[in-house]
Amino acid sequence: MQLTGFDGKLALVTGAAGGIGAAVVRLLQESGATVVATDREAPVVGASSGDTASADGALTPTPLPEGEGLESRGRPLLSPSPPGKGVGVRAGLATLHSHALDVTDATAVDTLIKQIEADIGPIDLAINVAGILSTASVLDLTAEEWRRTFAVNTDGVFHVSQAVARVMAPRRRGAMVTVSSNAAGIPRQNMAAYAASKAATTMFVRCLGLELAPLGIRCNIVAPGSTRTPMQTGMWTDAGGEARTIAGTLETFKSGIPLAKLAEPEDIANAVMFLLSDQAGHIAMSDLYVDGGATLRA
Numbered sequence: 001m002q003l004t005g006f007d008g009k010l011a012l013v014t015g016a017a018g019g020i021g022a023a024v025v026r027l028l029q030e031s032g033a034t035v036v037a038t039d040r041e042a043p044v045v046g047a048s049s050g051d052t053a054s055a056d057g058a059l060t061p062t063p064l065p066e067g068e069g070l071e072s073r074g075r076p077l078l079s080p081s082p083p084g085k086g087v088g089v090r091a092g093l094a095t096l097h098s099h100a101l102d103v104t105d106a107t108a109v110d111t112l113i114k115q116i117e118a119d120i121g122p123i124d125l126a127i128n129v130a131g132i133l134s135t136a137s138v139l140d141l142t143a144e145e146w147r148r149t150f151a152v153n154t155d156g157v158f159h160v161s162q163a164v165a166r167v168m169a170p171r172r173r174g175a176m177v178t179v180s181s182n183a184a185g186i187p188r189q190n191m192a193a194y195a196a197s198k199a200a201t202t203m204f205v206r207c208l209g210l211e212l213a214p215l216g217i218r219c220n221i222v223a224p225g226s227t228r229t230p231m232q233t234g235m236w237t238d239a240g241g242e243a244r245t246i247a248g249t250l251e252t253f254k255s256g257i258p259l260a261k262l263a264e265p266e267d268i269a270n271a272v273m274f275l276l277s278d279q280a281g282h283i284a285m286s287d288l289y290v291d292g293g294a295t296l297r298a
Ligand SMILES: NC(=O)C1=CN([C@@H]2O[C@H](COP(=O)(O)OP(=O)(O)OC[C@H]3O[C@@H](n4cnc5c(N)ncnc54)[C@H](O)[C@@H]3O)[C@@H](O)[C@H]2O)C=CC1
Pocket: 014, 015, 016, 017, 018, 019, 020, 021, 038, 039, 040, 058, 101, 102, 103, 104, 129, 130, 131, 132, 133, 152, 156, 179, 180, 181, 182, 223, 224, 225, 226, 227, 228, 229, 230, 231, 232
């Protein structure tokens, strides 16, 4: 099946310097969409041509000189990633813009979205990927860590989704996908703040989807399980990860997954692409689990 609906579209991605965000950006570009890739610091664009990609394919965040306009930050990506690795969308040249965006800052979110609409064009697709992991037992969790986790994972999705909804609503078209987590639905040891923040986000996106569906705007969720990105590998003690409250080896993390392997960032990005595509035209307010079956494991 060839996914369609991306050619000439404008997509905004948050958390684009991370493992999953970088994979989403790559697939969007390959599909012919113009992409505005954002992260706390502006992601380096063109990383899939090999100049700045790290071992896991994540874009390396790099601060940009101040005072540059959006257009000057965008440059065409001349070498799309190798064919065959992504979903079945048409490969082609696409423009990639890079911009710093801290999703916890509602004013910055609003300003950037207005700037994109004025300088580049109407946003057709928005993908919330930015997130942080908090690992502390409830007894140790500080109020500051709780607030910070919600500020990024929940408030951040609210800020971006609301600002995007406000520009999409009058046009009565568009699609949004939010990357939540399978932790949104299952209590997890030492993940109280994270899981609660994702549960709140998941319910927010369902309500958002309910309000926007009559306008023809589809809002959906992708719920990954363990995925091979810096967020995940940071917990592997055998891979030099931090000794966090939740720690284990790759084998420990695989053991809870019926498919007996971790997701790769592209597995998650493929699901995002499907939900954004024309082929998901009747899917709204849905959670798509991409966790190798972990959630329904007895
Ligand atoms: N890796 C995994 O096993 C899983 C990840 N997820 C979710 O997937 C999403 C992507 O995570 P990964 O790519 O795995 O992690 P990652 O750590 O590689 O990427 C997360 C990105 O979000 C960015 N970010 C953090 N705070 C931000 C802020 N205030 N404003 C803008 N950007 C900010 C980071 O700079 C980073 O580039 C997250 O929402 C995460 O919760 C969900 C389930 C499993």
